[in-house]
Amino acid sequence: MQEIVSIRDANQHLSRYLERVEQGAEVIITRRGKPIARLMPIEPASRLSEAQQAARERLNERMRRGYKLGGIRVDRNTLHERD
Known part of the structure; x- marks a missing residue:
């Protein structure tokens, strides 16, 4: 599952998004609507x-x-x- 969030939202709710990443989700962080970073689980x-x-x-x-x-x-x- 992939989720797209703004920098502001990611900053305000980082722990929430990290929990989702731990469960296998991928979070794309955007600045002014353009993707700039991806949070994803580290491969074991x-x-x-x-x-x-x-x-x-x-x-x-x-x-x-x-x-x-x-x-x-x-x-x-x-x-x-x-x-």
Whole structure:
């Protein structure tokens, strides 16, 4: 189901439209009658293609291993440490 609403209406009743989106609806937001944005549900990870899922798994594995820079092993946590 698709619903068309103005920016003003979307701003005043955002939580109402987000509830509808959670239930699977699509909401088109307009400015002066012209569509400018679309609110729609985010696809769950299970809807990723096989290639996308494989790429995500490769990325996660690489992040777990970390990177070696000049003999020093640098992982994500080390990069984000603060003194």
